[in-house]
Amino acid sequence: MNEKIALITGANKGIGLEIARQLGKQGMIVLVGARSLDKAEQAAAELQAEQFRAYPIKLDVTDQQDIRTAAERINTKYGKLDVLVNNAGIYVDHEGTDVDMMRRSFETNFFGAYALTISLLHLLKLSPAGRIVNQSSILGSVGTILTNEMYGRASVPAYTTSKAALNAWTAQLSIQLRDTPIKVNACHPGWVKTDMGGSGAFMEIEEGAETAVFLATLPGDGPTGGLFHKQETLPW
Ligand SMILES: NC(=O)c1ccc[n+]([C@@H]2O[C@H](COP(=O)([O-])OP(=O)(O)OC[C@H]3O[C@@H](n4cnc5c(N)ncnc54)[C@H](OP(=O)(O)O)[C@@H]3O)[C@@H](O)[C@H]2O)c1
Known part of the structure; x- marks a missing residue:
């Protein structure tokens, strides 16, 4: 089929919902992933009301059964996947980081993206131009941990290390996929006004x-294996 199919996780609100909207605007069929079917249906209905082809999909990225079911549904209905945006993420350091918080952060921010991607890789390989976008953060850039001014303000070990793991794996996956048309990149969206970013953030959600939309729609000669913000490469 010529239609482009995009799956976005954590798409019921915040940056994920807006990525779904912007990819819908580009004519893609967007699969709106959310932890509960209710949330996915509400978000998909919002996008459908704006005339986008959006469909709900229950997808808690820490739930292996949800991942299996999602992969089967996409295979049966579309037979391929063109774009996967691993956007779902949590930030729990403000609750006080302990071993449990560290594990929870890795479960969503790293293992969720990892498990979903490897379960969908066969479908992305069936696309003529598969694109994987891992929603990371500059806070996961090990190269800037000691110099980034945000680190002077907050200690966020669980968020930082789980996003750093996501970054390292993004680079690894790009090596694994270098002989395919698939491009895989990590994304720093900026400091954005969402439930996670808070009202003091610099950027509007749009x-x-x-x-992420730039990375999801890269041309065939576009980059792979990088961490990006606004088309600029950031240090790992
Ligand atoms: N906002 C910023 O300034 C900023 C900066 C850098 C990076 N980021 C990254 O951008 C991404 C989106 O953040 P946001 O600002 O839009 O935050 P947000 O408004 O809190 O949205 C986070 C989304 O992730 C979902 N989610 C959390 N755990 C999940 C799970 N296990 N399975 C599926 N979905 C799950 C949430 O679902 P529920 O509604 O069910 O909780 C929600 O839809 C995150 O990866 C975040 O780390 C954000």
């Missing part, structure tokens, strides 16, 4: 979705 702008916060732009980097």
Whole structure:
């Protein structure tokens, strides 16, 4: 089929919902992933009301059964996947980081993206131009941990290390996929006004979705294996 199919996780609100909207605007069929079917249906209905082809999909990225079911549904209905945006993420350091918080953060921010991607890789390989976008953060850039001014303000070990793992795996996956048309990149959206980013953030949600959309729609000669913000490469 010529239609482009995009799956976005954590798409019921915030940056994920806006990525779904912007990809819908580009004519893609968007699968709106959310932890509960209710949330997915509400978000998909919002996008459908704006005339986009959006469909709900229950997808808690920490739930292996949800991942299996999603992969089967996409295979049966579309037979391929063109774009996967691993956007779902949590930030729990403000609750006080302990071993449990560290594990929870890795479960969503790293293992969720990892498990979903490897379960969908065969479908992405059936696309003529598969694109994987891992929604990361500059806070996961090990190269800037000691110099980034955000680190002077907050200690966020669980968020930082789980996003750093996501970054390292993004680079690894790009090596694994280098002989395929698939491009895989990590994304720093900016500091964005969402439930996670808070009202003091610099960026509106529309702008916060732009980097992921840029990476999801890269041309065939576009980059792979990088961490990006607004079309600029950031250090790992
Ligand atoms: N906002 C920023 O300034 C900023 C900066 C850098 C990076 N990011 C990254 O951008 C992404 C989106 O963040 P946001 O600002 O839009 O945050 P948000 O408004 O809190 O949205 C987070 C989304 O992830 C979903 N989610 C959490 N755990 C999940 C799970 N296990 N399975 C499926 N979905 C799950 C949430 O679902 P529920 O509604 O069910 O909780 C929600 O839809 C995150 O990966 C975040 O780390 C954000």
